[in-house]
Amino acid sequence: MTQQYIRPGQVWLDTKGERIHAHGGSVLTVDGVHYWYGENKEFSTPGSGIWHWGVRCYSSTDLVNWDDRGVIIPPDEDDESSPLHPSQGLDRPHIIFNAQTGKFVCWVKVMTKGSVQRSTVLTADSILGPYEIQRTWLRPLDMSAGDFDLVVDPHDGKGYYYFERVHSEMICADLTSDYTDVTGYYSTHFPQPQPPFVREAPAHLQRGGLHYLLTSGTTGYYPNPSESAVARSYHGPFEVLGDLHPSDESRTSFHSQISSVFRHPGKKDLYIAIADRWLPRYLDHGDRARQAFIEHFAPGRDGDEPMEEFAYVDTSIADYVWLPIRFDGDRPVVEWREEWSPDEYEDA
Template identity: 85%
Template structure:
């Protein structure tokens, strides 16, 4: 039995096996927490397998997680399916639609070149089964990368934050069933190219303020995170700076945030859920960031492979869960070797 959260350490489920919920999020349904994400158990270098579906775990304490299996399994017999194991499925997000009583899942699917599109599925229960309702969706006719889905707690309206690939951040209104976009959108944080483009958006709502936590675009290598704040979903956003100001390595404690979990039973507990994709590279943050800046410098081919990425083994990626504290209205994440939910009111 686990009685605490230990960021960066190997996290095992109740059967003693490594948890595979990468690029993940937590949703609470009827008092039970469900942690879901990319299943990378077979994604060793050279395997040709990017993912093996979306896996889900359940818990009542956020420490001990029971494996509930693949809620979105891979499609093994159709190479053209967006769910085939060779397709680059990333960062699933699931929200509940109170009007339709459906759970709606969006998946980012990367293909050759820089084209990134979405697949949308729905289910009657958080654990599925999920049925595809849209494939190869190009929202707003844009290549859509890392994203977050948000439901307004007051009126139930849905919003979709996504990286317009290698360009800027978009906030788009969702349709009433959450399976598409309406066409209304706003643009934020324009940048000329990676690694400066913001990706991995994670939305947080507190005291009538909207926060977006993002990272730079440096592949699996970590980089300094950034927080921005606004009074509305569509901005304008004020950039507040690095979320991890005490991290001398400038790597967000060697992690990348995938989502923020707002604890439903605590007054002010917001948990940054992050992946440590490269646990073997803890001493190379600054070198990796500098290498990426050089790699994407003007005149370089952005698709040129880097030898440093050839042996990335996501089967051993770990997790860094840390509470967010607020210095006034500014979010700050500080390192803790170990912490408990019970520390918070």
């Protein structure tokens, strides 16, 4: 059945009627077709020991109806030491195209036991693969690299890598010409003493000569207030603009976390904040859960003290919150909509 609207926070099914699994995802347009890819969480039920089942991809021409194109980076079921083993904490794949090499380059963050976070880099000749591993267990700039975004300058093709230096600050690092490593040149932004104030989940967008970074706080799967910042270059300095979702009284970014921003190439000024609602059942507990969370992360509190758990963590039922970004002057704003369509926007 063909759908007409994007309905944020509701279960999103593909054209076969199956739940879409492209979590922590992004959208890349190739030859007029949109490809939405992300973490495949179909088997990541509580107690399964399965964090992911590879990277899955879907294709669409309208951003509403999605065809399942399968697992484009499969899990390595046999080698427990592989970063692609289902038990490894593979997160947030990002794919960019290198016009110089003709390769699609995919980076993934892999979190292992002890919260050590490192990167794996793969390349392919097609967006749909097959992908070959080029680097494993990479520590960019000898840092523990967490949530990230990859950016290609549309004019000169230079690549940039924004990542959270775990529980510390945000880094912008230049990529090598083949996009599979960093050059060593980098800048630092938004230093913070501890979670939940440290910024993570960076999502970059460029508009009108300005560079924006949208980030979240570090609160695990629990949603928190997002934040936007603006600069005139990739390396900043960035000016913090405040909460991206100012109309959200719950202060939870509409109970979601942004993973990337998609600029629609066929529409005028349509930027879409692509976000995950990791804990749909968190909404059942309302302000009581949020207050417990705030108290747990209050400055001076021992971070090792157990937190009262309200959310039932089952990422196999995580949903998506896709919303258009409106610009109030040069400030990006995301407002709630029960349903919307990219067709509402003027063609470019």
